[in-house]
Amino acid sequence: MKRSIIEGRAAALPTANLDTDQILPKQFLRGIDKAGLARGLLYDLRFDAQGRPRDGFVLNQPGFTGVDILIAGPNCGCGSSREHAVWGMQQFGFKAVVASSFGEIFYSNAVNNGLLPVMVSEADALALLDDAAAHEGPLPLHIDLEALTVTSPMRLSRFTLSPRHQRMLIDGLDMIGASLQYQAAIDAFAQAHWAAQPWLKDVAARMHAHATR
Structure with missing residues (x-):
């Protein structure tokens, strides 16, 4: 399915070097299919050792239910190559992740599965994180895949995407679908x-x- 615009509500998670084990911990990888991964997304950040929600974590706060864009710190998705991290984010409802840099394998997995990695400059990433922190509730974002821009109520930022990845994401294609063209x-x-x-x-x-x- 073609898409060139993502309108969403963003939560900020400024942690640098958020790795794939933090995004989807290993204890949630025991199944033989992709089902049920949303439950484990960011589990150790969302819940304490007794399984109780951490009140201070952004995704547990009132008003942040249903956010579909994450503004992350630099080097998001570093660590192991587990594709489950991307699958879990999508099952949780995320359509895009905004950051100044990404782990290379996570970035490729995201593109191949239709999760948009929005790589902005470091200055713009920090500004968007500040905007999200200052905004009451989730930060509204408008992402234009054709123009390669991300717009908040406070600013317009540009992001980079190779022409091949841009067409894959707009046309809803994975690597196999892109090759079959x-x-x-x-x-x-x-x-x-x-x-x-x-x-x-x-x-x-x-x-x-x-x-x-």
């Missing part, structure tokens, strides 16, 4: 390749058939 060119290359070197086609299958005679 080149299906005709892939088929043409394969046909030309086998025509020029027919002795290489299906070598493994022919060798297997020969060995099992």
Whole structure:
């Protein structure tokens, strides 16, 4: 599904180096599918050792139910490569994460799953965190994927996104879907390749058939 605009309500979590084990702790990775990951999102920040909600944590505060954008500190999503961190954020309801920098694998996982990583300058990230802290309740944000801008009531910031990732997110494509857009060119290359070197086609299958005679 195509989308170029995200209108949302943002919560600020200024923690630097928020890693994937903090985003989705390992004890919530025991299932064989993606179900139920929202329960574990930021669990040790949201709950104490007895499982009681921490009143001071932003997502537990009145008015922040249903926020769908996170403004994070630098190097968000560093640490292990677990894709569950992205899945958990999406199941919780997040559509985008704004930060000055991201862990490389987390960033790729986010794009591939349709979670928008909004990478703004360090100055803009700090300003948005300050705006969110000063604002009563969640901070309204308007994110334009075509213009690559994020707008709050206080400011307009620009963010960076490669053209390939921009088109994937606008068109709702993962890496496989993006690759399949080149299906005709892939088929043409394969046909030309086998025509020029027919002795290489299906070598493994022919060798297997020969060995099992």
